[in-house]
Amino acid sequence: MTTKTPTDNTADITKSPTTAAPLIPLPPAVARITTVAGSAVALVGTFLAWTWTPEFPGDLTVTGYPGGLQVLTLIGATLTLLFGLSGYGIRGLGWLTPGGTNSPVVLLALGTLGTTGYAMGAISDELGGLVNLEPGAWISGIGSLVAVIAAFGLPVDRPYDENDSAPGLWGRLRHSLTAPDPGRAKDLPAWAEILIIAAGFGIGLYVFAYGIGTEYSELFVGFLIIAGFGFTAVARAGLLKRLSALTTKHRNVTVAAAFAAAICFPFTQTNDQFALIGANILIFATVALGLNVVVGLAGLLDLGYVAFLGVGAYAAALVSGSPQSTIGVHFPFWAAVLTGAAASLIFGVVIGAPTLRLRGDYLAIVTLGFGEIFRITMNNLNGNSGPDVTNGSNGIPNIPDLEIFGFNLGLPHDVLGHQLTRSANYYLLMLLFTAVVVTVFRRSADSRIGRAWVAIREDETAATAMGINGFRLKLLAFALGATLAGFAGTVQSHVSYSVTPEQYQFAGSVPPNSAFLLAAVILGGMGTISGPLIGASLLYLIPAKLQFMADYQLLLFGIALMLLMRFRPEGLVADRRKQLEFHEAGQLDVPEATALSEGATGVAKAGA
Incomplete structure (x- = not known):
């Protein structure tokens, strides 16, 4: 040759x-x-x-x-x-x-x-x-x-x-x-x-x-x-x-610098509305990072992922002391968070167990159906079509603000001579949640389970032949992604004061919804940490600032995704694997002698 x-x-x-x-x-x-x-x-x-x-x-x-x-x-x-x-x-x-x-x-x-x-x-x-x-x-x-x-x-x-x-x-x-x-x-x-x-x-x-x-x-x-x-x-x-x-060389310094810059953000804003946009961006980005576990690492196309966010939000709303809650209990903050995360975890396992034996388009269609089933079920639990649990289309309003160690997040507080508004308080709380989710994602991706997810994503048949239990690991990814979404949903319900079924659709004019979450992962770069964070920020910020284009959002995002697939299919932030996968034409051929010597070295190391 x-x-x-x-x-x-x-x-x-x-x-x-x-x-x-x-x-x-x-x-x-x-x-x-x-x-x-x-x-x-x-x-x-x-x-x-x-x-x-x-x-x-x-x-x-x-x-x-x-x-x-x-x-x-x-x-x-x-x-x-x-x-x-x-x-x-x-x-x-x-x-x-x-x-x-x-x-x-x-x-x-x-x-x-x-x-x-x-x-x-x-x-x-x-x-x-x-x-x-x-x-x-x-x-x-x-x-x-x-x-x-x-x-x-x-x-x-x-x-x-x-x-x-x-x-x-x-x-x-x-x-x-x-x-x-x-x-x-x-x-x-x-x-x-x-x-x-x-x-x-x-x-x-x-x-x-x-x-x-x-x-x-x-x-x-x-x-x-x-x-x-x-x-x-x-x-x-x-x-x-x-x-x-x-x-890459100073990874720990980078993480610390990133979160230090994020902490400084509310101190740069004098308008509470802009701080609220920042808090919602973090909610959207955290949920997108959870979806990245399912789509980016395990390669499972989930079109109903926003339902897990809704499960966590509804669970937290029911136990957070709202006057309209049909349960009538008031859990402390940490218990409400665990309740929302546990409810989403259970829901993820219940949904994943019968569906994850499917692959490709069939899995996408079934998850889309389950996402719609969740929204319709929340509508029907109104006391007429079913038990009175969620108040139907009215949802659960008047969710009280969180109070953590005597610190009421709904009240402004003076910190270092700067007044932190309600939105800024929730932004900092959501930043803490984001740090937890980023840590979980990093540890999972770098672990033996994370490498197994990547193997399943690349070729499930080959991974199974190598001894990987595909179904169990896919179910684990599904459950982890659902838990992270429910984790963010507990804060989202308090930030918005209410939860309604219309907030958790497949596609709509107001994110987060399943279509926008999936677009954020693809736009930012699947399998990376910063990619979904950047993609979610762009997809939430642009509609929030250009409200006169609300009627054309889906059209514009569709055009943007087509352009992205044409010119940068690996996303805005891509890992090395994706860059090589989508840009193979630019690689130089390896000389035959070099390839043979590298192969012999690899065999020798394996034998040793």
């Missing part, structure tokens, strides 16, 4: 007629200077008035003090300027682009143009035409447009190969999304690496808090545009890969 070495492969690519051809025929020096100059012009325009009337949100009439959408253009232009200057080898800026100097510039220039163009369009639409735009908007718009045109004239960071599109506009954009690997960074002192990790999570906290704190939809749309292009640019520059290597 003839194999191709990496050197031959590189040589063939270099001889390709599409090697490193820029889209705009400009000399590299001219293209870079023009990109930097266009970004500088766009930046200057943000300090001038963009409209003559303060009727547009954000008051863009002030000269010398950017506000609203001007700030986003200012950030985009500044980043484009810095990444553009890093290509000159300026001392202190080279670290920005360890993996390539030009692809991030293209993406940031597009993000700046997109944000500025959207702002100009929104002003014209709301105020009645382009005549409402002041010179500052035109200066920033023209500057960002010039920067984009010049950025497409920059040389590509790596040669085109036979798998790339032709070097047109679409081909260059796709090429910018696949920048070269940054390589291994030189080792730094441990304290410096820890400071970099802390700075990374600090920046993440600031961006997340800014996104939640946007007070009007126009600003949030602009934030999504610049954040999307900015995140992709930073990733293609190689900075995220370098940060990922550091977080």
Whole structure:
């Protein structure tokens, strides 16, 4: 068998007629200077008035003090300027682009143009035409447009190969999304690496808090545009890969930094409504992480998972002292939590025992049916169609706030000079629950049982042939996932003050529901910890901030998932296994001699 070495492969690519051809025929020096100059012009325009009337949100009439959408253009232009200057080898800026100097510039220039163009369009639409735009908007718009045109004239960071599109506009954009690997960074002192990790999570906290704190939809749309292009640019520059290597090296420091940043979030919010969004995001993310045990680790497609959340919420509501509870008992906090988790565990075992002998689509259909059966049953336990347990469609309202060690979560409290509202209190409680769920997931995934789940997910027949009891382990995954969902449901019932059957549907306009939970796991990355957390945050935050698009949520999410499956099927955060599975075409062939020697070494080790 003839194999191709990496050197031959590189040589063939270099001889390709599409090697490193820029889209705009400009000399590299001219293209870079023009990109930097266009970004500088766009930046200057943000300090001038963009409209003559303060009727547009954000008051863009002030000269010398950017506000609203001007700030986003200012950030985009500044980043484009810095990444553009890093290509000159300026001392202190080279670290920005360890993996390539030009692809991030293209993406940031597009993000700046997109944000500025959207702002100009929104002003014209709301105020009645382009005549409402002041010179500052035109200066920033023209500057960002010039920067984009010049950025497409920059040389590509790596040669085109036979798998790339032709070097047109679409081909260059796709090429910018696949920048070269940054390589291994030189080792730094441990304290410096820890400071970099802390700075990374600090920046993440600031961006997340800014996104939640946007007070009007126009600003949030602009934030999504610049954040999307900015995140992709930073990733293609190689900075995220370098940060990922550091977080892997200092795993315990990373976990501590992540939760420290999360604890600081409520102290950055002055609006109780924004803190409530944060609490609901944690509930949604925790349930998605529980579903990740079932779908991501064990490979069981569960379309009725939200029913387990409902079981925990109803169980906690019945024993938490609500005047409308038909049981009429008031358990303390810890007992209510255990009751909700135990009820979901029992429900998971009862549902899983007869259904987990099915596979694939059959299992998905049956779990979908059980999810609907739960909702209908809660509706029928109203005293007419069945026993009076759940008050039917009225649900269980007036659930009292939790009180833990004399600390009433429903009352505001002053902590370190900052007033924590009711929503902030529940956010911190849910953060504690999230820490428990993350710990359970990590320990389970790294254990012998977790490896068995992965084996079942990859090939159940082969796993069974190796001695793995597939049914027992699948039932264990189902039960664990149900318990984690019920765990979060106990807090969700108190946060929302009530539970009703309509909250636990397969698909609906208000998450969490089964469709959104499954989408969060797929969007974020199956089998990972941070993936479902990020996916759940996006899927909850975007509808919460763009309520005028509520009628088109399912359509938009469907389009988003199709685009994700096309361009990043492994999810936003993917483990190594998924990356290799979905991107096998990019791997180099292993020389035959090397493969044989590695095989002989493996056999020798096994024999020893």
